[in-house]
Amino acid sequence: MSIYKKVVLAGGCFWGLEDLLRRQPGVMNTEVGYTGGQNDNPTYHNHPGHAEAVEITYDPEKTSYKNILDFFFQIHNPTTLNRQGNDRGTSYRSAIFYANDEEKAVAEEIINIVNKSARWPDPVVTTLEPYTPFWSAEDYHQDYLERNPGGYTCHSIYFDSYLKKN
Numbered sequence: 001m002s003i004y005k006k007v008v009l010a011g012g013c014f015w016g017l018e019d020l021l022r023r024q025p026g027v028m029n030t031e032v033g034y035t036g037g038q039n040d041n042p043t044y045h046n047h048p049g050h051a052e053a054v055e056i057t058y059d060p061e062k063t064s065y066k067n068i069l070d071f072f073f074q075i076h077n078p079t080t081l082n083r084q085g086n087d088r089g090t091s092y093r094s095a096i097f098y099a100n101d102e103e104k105a106v107a108e109e110i111i112n113i114v115n116k117s118a119r120w121p122d123p124v125v126t127t128l129e130p131y132t133p134f135w136s137a138e139d140y141h142q143d144y145l146e147r148n149p150g151g152y153t154c155h156s157i158y159f160d161s162y163l164k165k166n
Helices: 013-019 066-072 101-117
Strands: 005-011 027-035 051-058 096-098 127-130
Touching: 005 013, 005 066, 013 027, 013 051, 013 066, 051 096, 066 101, 096 101, 101 127
Parallel strands: 096 127
Antiparallel strands: 005 051, 005 096, 027 051
């Protein structure tokens, strides 16, 4: 029996990230919310310093932290500071919220691979931030693109795996 693990990622509007990440093999659940900010119980209208993020629950027997990060870098532009598509501001920063030194080291390794690939014209600006409490977003944000097909997203699969070539 596998014990599930969690990872929290931010890369622009959480709707698009959630929609693509939830479809990955081994991902058991996704939830959108806020993390990395200054207040408790943040809301969409009051989340100073928080990033819009996705908490991903995954089965480590079916996928890995490294594979999830690899896919994360395929579906958003990690080279734009505090911006994805039309969304601008620190709420839309690219960030990996690591739980321990091992996760931080893996994230650094993946960032180096992405930079060496030269697929993006600029270097990665994704921040590595220690895990802070994750606050679930309002219900109307959860599963947004499943409930609103064709709704706004600035995410798509831009590249294939960075790991296949390394």
